[in-house]
Amino acid sequence: MVKKELFVTGLFVGIPLLIAGCDTATNNEATNTTDSETGSGTISLVANGEAFAREEFATKNDWTINLDHVYVTLDQVKAYQSDPAFDPDQDQEITAEQEVTLLNEAKTVDLAKGNKPIKVSETQAPAGEYNALAWQIVSPEQGKTDSAMVLEGTAQKDGESIDFVLNLDQPLSYQCGEYVGDVRKGILEADGETELETTFHLDHIFGDGEAEPDDDINQNAVGFEPMAELAMNNRLEADLNTLEQELSSQEYERLMGAIKGLGHVGEGHCLETEI
Amino acid sequence: MRCLWFLPVAIVFLPAVPVFAHSTVIEHRQTNAIEIRAMYDNGEPMTEAQVTVYAPDNPSDPWLKGITTEDGRFAFVPNPDMEGEWDVKVRKAGHGDFISVPVEGSQQAAQSGKNWQGGGYTTLQKILMAALGVWGFIGTALFFARNRFHQT
Incomplete structure (x- = not known):
């Protein structure tokens, strides 16, 4: 009786094992995309002027710039779980399954402060992939400045030093896709945290002395040379009206293009609209 | 007993x-690969740009990293068992972008892709x-x- 059981066991256990052994084990990585898409977590919004805002840098005209303050006034910042993913080069509107307001009133931050991106807000939000961000820079009604953006610092070249304040009051609205950088941002798991970033590329205005002269960044930047020519007694304080009158039309057009193109999400581009 | x-x-x-031996075995299989081509908005290819691939089941951690070719191309074979959006990030010198590539209905591809x-x-x-x-x-x-x- 025992031997009969052994016979049956041998056939029923052994043959299936043999058959299973002949198949390659490649089905062990099943898709599991929805586990984290329930519950909620925290989104931290930061504003980043990158090293150009926080450290000394050389412009395309070999001016050395030290920025003491880079005031930017943010408003109406919204994060989206967009589907399809928003492409700022092709799409006009963000289509989203989930929208979360991260900032609903004007807030001025100084991008030159400290040595890392500036924290703007913290918001509880449903878990999911936040792959689009929209925000505005606006003219503040109160506070240290009345311009949407203010660049305050010192420029030096060949022994000449100019203290400058540039009031760049051009309200803008940005619609951006996913953050592009060293790490991936915007993936929010239940009870987790993630960060979203508004990034300002100041080298678009001044150029980059470390890049080649024929590099796009320098070809499209106005640099500091045209502004230096407007300085009196080693000081320049100008707003967009002054710059429009004093700069050549080509230089002013280039400056405005650079201002509009400041807003990014890391290295990811945005669709900008004048307000 | x-x-x-x-x-x-x-x-x-x-x-x-396993049997330890020193012979060489070369196999081949046909697969459904995904090829991307990255370029700047002026049409210039993104040569030797950093590529990061994220699988649908883990969008936070890279599934694969690589570098584009001279003409801005990069190819990879996604795991056909993982249906969904495969996200690919390409970066170089302060420029970058994401693209999502849908992979679905891949049972047939999965079967053919397994067989070396x-x-x-x-x-x-x-x-x-x-x-x-x-x-x-x-x-x-x-x-x-x-x-x-x-x-x-």
Whole structure:
């Protein structure tokens, strides 16, 4: 009786094992995309002027710039779980399954402060992939400045030093896709945290002395040379009206293009609209 | 006697023991690869740009990293069992972008992608090995059943 059981066991256990052994084990990585898409977590919004805002840098005209303050006034910042993913080069509107307001009133931050991106807000939000961000820079009604953006610092070249304040009051609205950088941002798991970033590329205005002269960044930047020519007694304080009158039309057009193109999400581009 | 049931199981696992050898085996298979081409908005290819691929089941951690070719191309074979959006990030010198590539309905591709061909065994050899394995079970079973047959 025992031997009969052994016979049956041998056939029923052994043959299936043999058959299973002949198949390659490649089905062990099943898709599991929805586990984290329930519950909620925290989104931290930061504003980043990158090293150009926080450290000394050389412009395309070999001016050395030290920025003491880079005031930017943010408003109406919204994060989206967009589907399809928003492409700022092709799409006009963000289509989203989930929208979360991260900032609903004007807030001025100084991008030159400290040595890392500036924290703007913290918001509880449903878990999911936040792959689009929209925000505005606006003219503040109160506070240290009345311009949407203010660049305050010192420029030096060949022994000449100019203290400058540039009031760049051009309200803008940005619609951006996913953050592009060293790490991936915007993936929010239940009870987790993630960060979203508004990034300002100041080298678009001044150029980059470390890049080649024929590099796009320098070809499209106005640099500091045209502004230096407007300085009196080693000081320049100008707003967009002054710059429009004093700069050549080509230089002013280039400056405005650079201002509009400041807003990014890391290295990811945005669709900008004048307000 | 109580431990005899281990015998057929042990026989099953015997062929799975790796054999150490120094021969070379080159296989091939047809797969459904995804190729991307990255370029700047002026049409210039993003040469030697950093590429990061994220699988649908883990969008936070890279599934694969690589570099684009001289003409801005990069190809990879996604795991066909992972249906969904495969996200690809391309970056170079302060420029970058994401693209999402949907992978779905891949059962057929999965099947064809699993099967490596051109390896060290011919079809005849594989059939012979399978037959020997089955015969091993039958022989083992007959061995334990022999006393019963003798009694009858």
